[in-house]
Amino acid sequence: MALLDLTRRSLLQTGMAAAATAMLPAGLRPAHALATGDVVLSSVSDGNLVLPLGFSYPQAPQDKLVALLQANGLPTDSLMPDCNVPILKSGDRMIMFDVGSGSNFMPSAGRLLDNMAEGGLDPAEITDVVFTHAHPDHLWGLVDDFDEIVFPNARFFMGRTEWEFWRDPATVDAMPEERKTFAVGAQNRLAYLEDMINLFEPGAEVLPGVEAVDTAGHTPGHMSFMLHGGSEPVLIAGDAITHFAVSFAHPAWPSGSDQDAEMGVATRLRLLDRLASDKAALTAYHLPTPGEGRVERDGTVYRFVAEG
Template structure:
């Protein structure tokens, strides 16, 4: 007989899938899929964040920032970045990059499991979860309301530096007061993976055809992942770039979401140059849904060209 908590989780997931099949609940969004050689990458929405502009870009030149937002038809007080979770289907694996925010971060996020069901994905079929970093909107969806790991059949992979940062007991005290909950939440959730996590270094082939790219700065061990096997490589960028206009037109501007703003800016500049030079495709976690496109040079800066 299955343990009660396992039965409850199974019933909960079955109920979600049945509801998604019967009708698309309000707020769910269609997934988007692209082919990479023999694999298919699907972008599944976890909803969106609601962030004050004053938090996101406190040290950017404010007059120029406001003008850029207005030019792009955006509000000047609040940003609403999408959350795009990439899922890569290969011949023998179903690989997720990050796991969304779960139910306890922001009401506007945490939609991943419902949207996965709508896109035809079952959490039980996920073979691998590869983390870009440990921020709440990328990690907190790991565990459900019953303190069960949602992707129960998956292997989990994280860069060694990122893992050691969040698992360090001193990280909570070292974080600014407004971000201590980030560290508490990360430590609570990563404890579930203590005995099973696969740690890797920059440059490693994490899984076949998936190259780990050091994009630290946003967090101490933030990783992006270059997917090889298609006609052009594709980068899963995580939060290396977080805004479709600002991160490309003014990549040197510091952002409030980067733990090390100076290093984050240097990482953006290096990465944008590589993407434009290699003509690689890009999917960004917080770029406009589904987050996919290319990087082109525009004078001394860059621009994001959405796919399709």
């Protein structure tokens, strides 16, 4: 795979974006796609989550948190992050990162298949599925209501640590009560992949040009993926970065969704510093749709700058 240069400026200069996006079904030609040559990085919405504010940032100074949300025109009683499923079209490969929530997690989510159909993309066209982690909104869309794998022609990839954690029978008992359903749901769905999963380690080239980056903390084996090959790389961050205001303005605030909050903070700070220094493009699962932009330093903290 030749990921040549995935910046909007270069696309405008070279005029290659239209040719690249033409390879996708018509409904999957988002205005904010990062594209070049025969490679297109797009995303499909799976809807959004609705999370209580107290769950999301229980240790943050609540007055500062509310003020930050108000300053960004957001509700102050809950967070409603978008869910963006990245899809990388490269040559004859259609690579999906995570598979959405399915129909059994939240009423506001689970829209992936409907939006794929609207965009003219058949699940049978997905050749590879690469998981960032095994939380419900990233994994539970693996099987449908008839207990059939939704992506019948895909190969499946997951980091070894993440796989072994969720497949361990002791994980259910070790999880806090409010997270036990996460573990039960993960074990039920990962069982479908027992004989077909491809496991990898941090730093591995999972697929050509797709480097696995260790971003543990949100879960024990959470992975992000750096797309290489051009003058500026692109990071698929999964849930290592989750909120377009809070994660950037206050990256040291612990997140209630991180299984290891302290490690999650360290990972987030390291990742933001790398993104700002490398001037890499960023796509993350819960940033505003389509979830693409860049990281800039803003004094001692950071700022998310959406593409487009």
